Amino acid sequence: MLKDDLKYLYEIQKLDIEIDELTENLNSIPERIRQLTLDLEKHKESIEREKEVIARLEESKSDVEKKLSNIKTALDKNKKKEKSVQSGREGESLLREKENLIRDEEFYGNKLKDITEQLEKSSANLSNLEDSLGDVITSTEDDIKLYTEKEEELKNEIEVLEDKKKRIAVHIEDPTIIKKYDRIRENRDGIGIVVIDKPICAGCFVKLPQEIYNKLKSGEEIHFCEVCGRILLWKGFIDE
Numbered sequence: 266m267l268k269d270d271l272k273y274l275y276e277i278q279k280l281d282i283e284i285d286e287l288t289e290n291l292n293s294i295p296e297r298i299r300q301l302t303l304d305l306e307k308h309k310e311s312i313e314r315e316k317e318v319i320a321r322l323e324e325s326k327s328d329v330e331k332k333l334s335n336i337k338t339a340l341d342k343n344k345k346k347e348k349s350v351q352s353g354r355e356g357e358s359l360l361r362e363k364e365n366l367i368r369d370e371e372f373y374g375n376k377l378k379d380i381t382e383q384l385e386k387s388s389a390n391l392s393n394l395e396d397s398l399g400d401v402i403t404s405t406e407d408d409i410k411l412y413t414e415k416e417e418e419l420k421n422e423i424e425v426l427e428d429k430k431k432r433i434a435v436h437i438e439d440p441t442i443i444k445k446y447d448r449i450r451e452n453r454d455g456i457g458i459v460v461i462d463k464p465i466c467a468g469c470f471v472k473l474p475q476e477i478y479n480k481l482k483s484g485e486e487i488h489f490c491e492v493c494g495r496i497l498l499w500k501g502f503i504d505e
Protein backbone atom coordinates (compact mmCIF):
# COMPACT_ATOMS: atom_id res chain seq x y z
CA MET A 266 0.00 0.00 0.00
CA LEU A 267 1.29 3.43 -0.99
CA LYS A 268 0.11 5.02 2.21
CA ASP A 269 2.15 2.50 4.21
CA ASP A 270 5.17 3.17 2.02
CA LEU A 271 4.84 6.87 2.74
CA LYS A 272 4.43 6.19 6.44
CA TYR A 273 7.64 4.16 6.47
CA LEU A 274 9.36 6.81 4.42
CA TYR A 275 8.40 9.36 7.03
CA GLU A 276 9.92 7.12 9.73
CA ILE A 277 13.07 6.90 7.65
CA GLN A 278 13.21 10.67 7.40
CA LYS A 279 13.07 11.02 11.18
CA LEU A 280 16.11 8.77 11.37
CA ASP A 281 17.82 10.63 8.54
CA ILE A 282 17.39 13.90 10.39
CA GLU A 283 18.99 12.37 13.48
CA ILE A 284 21.79 10.90 11.36
CA ASP A 285 22.40 14.30 9.74
CA GLU A 286 22.78 15.95 13.13
CA LEU A 287 25.12 13.26 14.40
CA THR A 288 27.14 13.37 11.18
CA GLU A 289 27.50 17.12 11.40
CA ASN A 290 28.75 16.75 14.94
CA LEU A 291 31.10 13.94 13.90
CA ASN A 292 32.51 15.93 10.99
CA SER A 293 33.26 18.91 13.21
CA ILE A 294 35.54 16.90 15.50
CA PRO A 295 38.72 16.82 13.37
CA GLU A 296 38.59 20.62 13.11
CA ARG A 297 38.14 20.93 16.87
CA ILE A 298 41.11 18.65 17.49
CA ARG A 299 43.15 20.61 14.96
CA GLN A 300 42.28 23.84 16.78
CA LEU A 301 43.32 22.40 20.15
CA THR A 302 46.64 21.22 18.73
CA LEU A 303 47.14 24.61 17.12
CA ASP A 304 46.51 26.42 20.42
CA LEU A 305 49.09 24.24 22.12
CA GLU A 306 51.59 24.92 19.33
CA LYS A 307 50.93 28.65 19.70
CA HIS A 308 51.63 28.41 23.41
CA LYS A 309 54.95 26.66 22.71
CA GLU A 310 55.80 29.23 20.05
CA SER A 311 55.13 32.06 22.51
CA ILE A 312 57.68 30.49 24.85
CA GLU A 313 60.26 30.28 22.09
CA ARG A 314 59.56 33.86 21.02
CA GLU A 315 59.90 35.13 24.58
CA LYS A 316 63.22 33.28 24.92
CA GLU A 317 64.47 34.95 21.75
CA VAL A 318 63.40 38.36 23.07
CA ILE A 319 65.28 37.70 26.31
CA ALA A 320 68.39 36.58 24.47
CA ARG A 321 68.34 39.76 22.36
CA LEU A 322 67.80 41.94 25.44
CA GLU A 323 70.65 40.25 27.29
CA GLU A 324 72.93 40.85 24.35
CA SER A 325 71.97 44.53 24.28
CA LYS A 326 72.43 44.73 28.02
CA SER A 327 75.94 43.36 27.83
CA ASP A 328 76.77 45.77 24.96
CA VAL A 329 75.52 48.72 26.97
CA GLU A 330 77.38 47.58 30.07
CA LYS A 331 80.58 47.33 28.03
CA LYS A 332 80.01 50.84 26.69
CA LEU A 333 79.43 52.16 30.22
CA SER A 334 82.57 50.51 31.45
CA ASN A 335 84.59 52.07 28.60
CA ILE A 336 83.07 55.46 29.41
CA LYS A 337 84.05 55.02 33.05
CA THR A 338 87.64 54.16 32.05
CA ALA A 339 87.75 57.18 29.75
CA LEU A 340 86.43 59.40 32.54
CA ASP A 341 89.11 58.11 34.94
CA LYS A 342 91.76 58.82 32.32
CA ASN A 343 90.30 62.25 31.75
CA LYS A 344 90.43 62.97 35.48
CA LYS A 345 94.09 61.94 35.71
CA LYS A 346 95.02 64.09 32.73
CA GLU A 347 93.18 67.01 34.30
CA LYS A 348 95.75 67.07 37.10
CA SER A 349 98.69 67.51 34.73
CA VAL A 350 97.20 70.02 32.31
CA GLN A 351 99.92 72.03 30.54
CA SER A 352 97.93 74.66 28.63
CA GLY A 353 94.56 76.33 28.67
CA ARG A 354 93.80 74.79 25.30
CA GLU A 355 94.49 71.30 26.62
CA GLY A 356 92.28 72.06 29.61
CA GLU A 357 89.41 73.13 27.38
CA SER A 358 89.72 70.04 25.23
CA LEU A 359 89.70 67.80 28.32
CA LEU A 360 86.64 69.57 29.68
CA ARG A 361 84.79 69.09 26.39
CA GLU A 362 85.76 65.44 26.40
CA LYS A 363 84.55 65.11 29.98
CA GLU A 364 81.22 66.74 29.15
CA ASN A 365 80.71 64.41 26.23
CA LEU A 366 81.58 61.39 28.35
CA ILE A 367 79.15 62.42 31.08
CA ARG A 368 76.42 62.92 28.51
CA ASP A 369 77.12 59.45 27.07
CA GLU A 370 77.18 57.94 30.53
CA GLU A 371 73.73 59.35 31.24
CA PHE A 372 72.39 58.20 27.88
CA TYR A 373 73.65 54.63 28.26
CA GLY A 374 72.68 54.58 31.92
CA ASN A 375 69.07 55.29 30.94
CA LYS A 376 69.26 52.73 28.19
CA LEU A 377 70.49 50.12 30.65
CA LYS A 378 67.57 50.93 32.94
CA ASP A 379 65.10 50.47 30.06
CA ILE A 380 66.63 47.18 29.00
CA THR A 381 66.63 45.89 32.58
CA GLU A 382 62.93 46.74 32.94
CA GLN A 383 62.10 45.01 29.65
CA LEU A 384 64.11 41.99 30.74
CA GLU A 385 62.18 41.76 34.00
CA LYS A 386 58.87 41.91 32.14
CA SER A 387 59.92 39.32 29.59
CA SER A 388 61.30 36.98 32.24
CA ALA A 389 58.05 37.19 34.23
CA ASN A 390 56.09 36.53 31.05
CA LEU A 391 58.30 33.57 30.19
CA SER A 392 57.92 31.95 33.58
CA ASN A 393 54.12 32.38 33.40
CA LEU A 394 54.09 30.74 30.00
CA GLU A 395 56.35 27.92 31.14
CA ASP A 396 54.36 27.37 34.34
CA SER A 397 51.06 27.05 32.44
CA LEU A 398 52.45 24.89 29.64
CA GLY A 399 52.05 21.68 31.64
CA ASP A 400 48.38 22.42 32.30
CA VAL A 401 47.78 23.31 28.67
CA ILE A 402 49.38 20.04 27.52
CA THR A 403 47.33 18.01 30.00
CA SER A 404 44.03 19.67 29.14
CA THR A 405 44.75 19.42 25.40
CA GLU A 406 45.46 15.71 25.72
CA ASP A 407 42.34 15.20 27.85
CA ASP A 408 40.16 17.10 25.38
CA ILE A 409 41.55 15.22 22.38
CA LYS A 410 40.89 11.94 24.19
CA LEU A 411 37.30 13.01 24.88
CA TYR A 412 36.80 14.04 21.28
CA THR A 413 38.21 10.76 20.04
CA GLU A 414 35.86 8.86 22.33
CA LYS A 415 32.97 11.05 21.18
CA GLU A 416 33.91 10.26 17.59
CA GLU A 417 33.59 6.53 18.25
CA GLU A 418 30.33 7.04 20.11
CA LEU A 419 28.83 9.06 17.26
CA LYS A 420 29.94 6.51 14.67
CA ASN A 421 28.22 3.77 16.66
CA GLU A 422 25.04 5.80 17.09
CA ILE A 423 24.94 6.49 13.37
CA GLU A 424 25.46 2.82 12.62
CA VAL A 425 22.53 1.90 14.88
CA LEU A 426 20.29 4.41 13.13
CA GLU A 427 21.39 3.25 9.67
CA ASP A 428 20.48 -0.25 10.75
CA LYS A 429 17.05 0.88 11.89
CA LYS A 430 16.59 2.60 8.54
CA LYS A 431 17.40 -0.61 6.66
CA ARG A 432 14.94 -2.55 8.76
CA ILE A 433 12.19 -0.05 7.94
CA ALA A 434 13.13 0.18 4.26
CA VAL A 435 12.51 -3.55 3.69
CA HIS A 436 8.82 -2.90 4.34
CA ILE A 437 8.55 -0.40 1.51
CA GLU A 438 6.92 -2.09 -1.48
CA ASP A 439 8.04 0.42 -4.10
CA PRO A 440 11.78 1.03 -3.62
CA THR A 441 11.87 3.77 -6.28
CA ILE A 442 10.05 5.92 -3.78
CA ILE A 443 13.15 5.87 -1.54
CA LYS A 444 15.35 7.01 -4.42
CA LYS A 445 12.94 9.87 -5.15
CA TYR A 446 12.86 10.79 -1.49
CA ASP A 447 16.68 10.77 -1.25
CA ARG A 448 16.98 13.05 -4.27
CA ILE A 449 14.43 15.56 -2.95
CA ARG A 450 16.06 15.52 0.51
CA GLU A 451 19.40 16.31 -1.01
CA ASN A 452 18.05 19.39 -2.75
CA ARG A 453 15.61 20.52 -0.07
CA ASP A 454 17.57 20.94 3.18
CA GLY A 455 17.18 17.35 4.28
CA ILE A 456 13.37 17.28 4.12
CA GLY A 457 12.00 15.05 1.37
CA ILE A 458 8.56 14.27 2.75
CA VAL A 459 6.18 16.53 4.65
CA VAL A 460 3.12 15.72 6.70
CA ILE A 461 0.11 17.92 6.11
CA ASP A 462 -3.30 18.23 7.78
CA LYS A 463 -4.62 21.05 5.61
CA PRO A 464 -4.16 21.98 1.95
CA ILE A 465 -0.88 23.78 2.56
CA CYS A 466 2.57 22.32 1.86
CA ALA A 467 4.39 22.01 5.21
CA GLY A 468 7.70 22.34 3.39
CA CYS A 469 7.31 25.58 1.45
CA PHE A 470 3.86 26.70 2.75
CA VAL A 471 2.31 27.10 -0.68
CA LYS A 472 -1.45 26.53 -0.88
CA LEU A 473 -2.38 23.25 -2.53
CA PRO A 474 -5.39 22.78 -4.81
CA GLN A 475 -8.28 21.28 -2.84
CA GLU A 476 -8.57 18.57 -5.49
CA ILE A 477 -4.98 17.43 -4.88
CA TYR A 478 -5.58 17.50 -1.15
CA ASN A 479 -8.64 15.29 -1.52
CA LYS A 480 -6.76 12.84 -3.73
CA LEU A 481 -3.92 12.83 -1.24
CA LYS A 482 -6.28 11.67 1.47
CA SER A 483 -7.35 8.71 -0.64
CA GLY A 484 -3.74 7.50 -0.57
CA GLU A 485 -3.94 5.94 -4.02
CA GLU A 486 -1.10 7.77 -5.69
CA ILE A 487 1.97 9.70 -4.73
CA HIS A 488 1.73 13.50 -4.79
CA PHE A 489 4.50 16.05 -4.86
CA CYS A 490 4.30 19.71 -3.96
CA GLU A 491 4.28 21.60 -7.24
CA VAL A 492 6.51 24.31 -5.87
CA CYS A 493 9.16 22.59 -3.71
CA GLY A 494 8.74 19.08 -5.11
CA ARG A 495 8.51 17.42 -1.70
CA ILE A 496 6.46 14.26 -1.23
CA LEU A 497 3.16 15.01 0.52
CA LEU A 498 1.80 12.75 3.24
CA TRP A 499 -1.60 13.18 4.79
CA LYS A 500 -1.46 13.30 8.57
CA GLY A 501 -4.32 10.79 8.78
CA PHE A 502 -1.97 8.07 7.54
CA ILE A 503 0.49 8.31 10.39
CA ASP A 504 -0.11 7.36 13.97
CA GLU A 505 1.08 10.52 15.67
Ligand SMILES: [Zn+2]
Nearest residue numbers: 466469490493
Ligand atom coordinates in the same frame (compact mmCIF):
# COMPACT_ATOMS: atom_id res chain seq x y z
ZN1 LIG B 1 6.14 22.67 -1.06
